[in-house]
Structures are given as structure tokens and as C-alpha cells.
Amino acid sequence: MISLKINSREHLLDVEPDMPLLWVLREEAQLRGTKFGCGIGMCGACTVHVDGQAVRSCSYPVSAAAGKSIETIESLGTIDAPHAVQKAWIEHQVPQCGYCQSGMQMAAVALLNDNPQPNDQDIDKAMTNLCRCGTYDRIREAIKSAAREIS
Ligand code: FES
Ligand code: FES
CATH class of the missing domain: 3.10.20.30 (Beta-grasp domain)
Incomplete structure (x- = not known):
């Protein structure tokens, strides 16, 4: 057990x-x-x-x-009380098929917990998850929005 x-x-x-x-x-x-x-x-x-x-x-x-x-x-959050990352994901309409996105959000939250104000390089270095739909640009912008909300 x-x-x-x-x-x-x-x-x-x-x-x-x-x-x-x-x-x-x-x-x-x-x-x-x-x-x-x-x-x-x-x-x-x-x-x-x-x-x-x-x-x-x-x-x-x-x-x-x-x-x-x-x-x-x-x-991470609820429909009524989404996490800052989830709010930013909605704001930027990040998901396409959505399959990768729970892993993306968990990686983004871990990044922001370690580094609340990441720059593009920090984001690219930390976010090594793959998205077959190519949502990377929206993910980067959403992480920056979440960082502003958290700060
Ligand atoms: S399913 Fe775990 S890294 Fe791809
Ligand atoms: S949104 Fe489709 S794999 Fe990422």
C-alpha cells in the first residue's frame, strides 16, 4: 500500500x-x-x-x-474561481484542441511560482511542453498576463 x-x-x-x-x-x-x-x-x-x-x-x-x-x-481553480493562469488562458483564447493544455497550465504555474516575472527567454526555457496545435505564442502572452495579475 x-x-x-x-x-x-x-x-x-x-x-x-x-x-x-x-x-x-x-x-x-x-x-x-x-x-x-x-x-x-x-x-x-x-x-x-x-x-x-x-x-x-x-x-x-x-x-x-x-x-x-x-x-x-x-x-488549480474552479469555473467560479479560476486560477490567474486559467483566467489568462481564457483571456488569450489559448487552447485549440485542448489536449496539451492541462499540462501546459501546470508547467506555467510552476514557472510563475519560481519566477513571478518571467521574460520571453525564461518562458521558452521553462515551457518545454509540446503542443501539436502550435499555441506557443498565445501561451507566452497568457503567462505574461498571469504574471501581471499575480504581481
Ligand atoms: S505523456 Fe508524459 S511527457 Fe508525454
Ligand atoms: S491545443 Fe492542441 S495539442 Fe495543444
Whole structure:
């Protein structure tokens, strides 16, 4: 049994220690906002936070998350009270198909937590997630808007 704290709730789960955190979140905790893309740590669709750091959950064994605080897109905001990043995403109409966007938002929040006023270079360096729809320019502008709102 592995004890996990996910979005401030304790879970006691009977899973193999090397199971990727992504599948624990999606299949055991029923949190389906975190997406499967490549499965090899390249695309970032599966990005969540572990102790505040962005990690690619498809390549992160659940045993490494035991005793740590895991946050998923479901914890970020609500329709009535969206996170500053989500407000900026709406303002800039960022998503196209939307598949990559929960991972993008989690990566953006981790960036802003580390660096509340990122410049273009900081954003390009931190935002290594892939978007097949090519929403990168809107993501960059939305992150700058969120940074203004947070400051
Ligand atoms: S699904 Fe995890 S990085 Fe692509
Ligand atoms: S919005 Fe379609 S993959 Fe990013």
C-alpha cells in the first residue's frame, strides 16, 4: 500500500511501486484531467506538481511520490474561481484542441511560482511542453498576463 496526498486529500492505494504516477492519478484516483501523450517524458501532457515542482507523471514512479504533496489540474481553480493562469488562458483564447493544455497550465504555474516575472527567454526555457496545435505564442502572452495579475 502506498499513501499519497493528492490535491490535499489522503489516498491509500494498493499499487505497484513502479507504476507511473500518471496511471495512479487517472485510474486509481479517477483524476482524468492529466493527459497521456507520449509516455516517455517528452511532451509534458502529463505534467503535475510534486512538492510544487512540475514533473512528467508518465515517467515518475508512484513510489517516488509517497509522502509528498501532489497537485493536479483539478486543484488549480474552479469555473467560479479560476486560477490567474486559467483566467489568462481564457483571456488569450489559448487552447485549440485542448489536449496539451492541462499540462501546459501546470508547467506555467510552476514557472510563475519560481519566477513571478518571467521574460520571453525564461518562458521558452521553462515551457518545454509540446503542443501539436502550435499555441506557443498565445501561451507566452497568457503567462505574461498571469504574471501581471499575480504581481
Ligand atoms: S505523456 Fe508524459 S511527457 Fe508525454
Ligand atoms: S491545443 Fe492542441 S495539442 Fe495543444
